[in-house]
């Protein structure tokens with residue numbers, strides 16, 4: 001049976017980035033375990049591709065996400081440039097449709113400043129200034145962030161994987177973790193085909209399955225999760241350039257971790273609208289609403305017995321979910337949401353669907369959505385759950401924070417000279 005020092009479960013942007021740092025800093029036997037044929041097949045490819053800059057993130061409630069997004073911007077830019085991966089810095093305008101929403105933009109200006117953004121990065125514009133910039137946009141006011149843009153996170157995940165591999169990390173593809181057995185010195189990881197390996201330490205970065213895996217280690221047992229599919233529609237060439245920047249709107253329900261559909265200028269030149277947030281039964285239900293009956297029954301049992309049932313008593317949550325559901329069934333319902341700020345668009349301008357992706361927010365024992373990523377330590381394991389947006393943007397810096405923590409806890413030895421890296425670890429941490 002193969003033995004490792006560190007086994008990382010999940011070959012998404014987070015697991016591969018953590019493996020990358022360990023491979024540049026330490027001489028250890030490390031593997032990344034991924035159930036698919038390649039890395040980055042789930043959220044890390046199936047996302048909006050927006051490079052965020054933390055003007056809208058509360059620096060207290062989302063401290064790690066804000067810091068990571070701020071620091072990662074230049075890191076991804078350097079890698080994209082070196083590997084010839086699309087990188088477009090076209091900016092984002094977050095718009096307010098009325099005075100009330102404008103107050104949220106003023107709050108975002110304060111968040112942005114406390115997250116380190118300068119007046120060159122963000123500014124508040126009134127409707128006349130915005131009309132000059134984007135004549136087809138209709139709104140009350142907007143917050144313009146010059147640093148936001150878009151890229152292809154799937155390609156960045158692959159690029160980071162290649163460097164990690166060169167530095168000696170084993171990538172075990174088509175290895176589906178089914179079970180774990182914790183011993184005093186090492187953990188046995190058992191795969192779907194009954195093969196297994198052992199590792200002295202396990203890092204769980206399994207995205208939409210990470211809470212289930214943490215529970216297999218006996219952790220976070222009173223937490224639950226929900227899966228929401230984000231769907232997109234692709235704009236045809238007659239309207240794709242009506243507006244040149246990304247457009248986000250102030251969310252209607254700020255207590256929930258969903259944004260209303262946006263107008264996205266993708267790095268491949270395409271314009272898309274989305275994502276909505278349609279409840280589905282698993283982190284991989286990309287089509288229809290259910291995977292199979294047993295998955296549905298298990299999710300319903302989870303909801304009825306877990307913390308999620310408290311959310312179902314919240315009328316705002318039920319109203320949000322029914323609107324989101326409508327926008328999945330009816331393209332017109334989705335386009336109507338965009339017509340509020342780009343009146344010229346019509347349903348027939350969106351002839352095909354884009355690639356959908358699934359977000360898995362975690363619900364606390366009190367029935368609240370958890371606002372940050374959640375880290376939890378086991379005896380010989382470390383778990384990251386609720387790693388949602390802007391997780392792709394923040395992955396290079398956040399993964400360095402994780403590695404630093406593991407060094408401080410003595411899980412990883414003190415680092416030697418950093419090798420074969422395009423980013424400087426000490427500068428980031």
Ligand SMILES: Cc1cc2nc3c(=O)[nH]c(=O)nc-3n(C[C@H](O)[C@H](O)[C@H](O)COP(=O)(O)OP(=O)(O)OC[C@H]3O[C@@H](n4cnc5c(N)ncnc54)[C@H](O)[C@@H]3O)c2cc1C
Nearest residue numbers: 010012013014035044047048050177207230357390391393
């Ligand atoms: C619709 C949508 C839009 C988004 N838009 C943006 C955006 O514009 N900008 C941004 O910064 N972020 C965005 N995000 C968030 C971002 O994509 C995620 O935070 C990030 O990709 C999460 O990476 P991850 O590595 O944790 O998860 P994943 O990419 O999901 O990786 C987890 C991996 O674990 C593997 N795995 C799971 N279970 C097992 C198992 N049992 N055995 C072996 N392997 C397993 C999976 O196959 C998967 O490859 C968006 C997300 C979604 C869904």
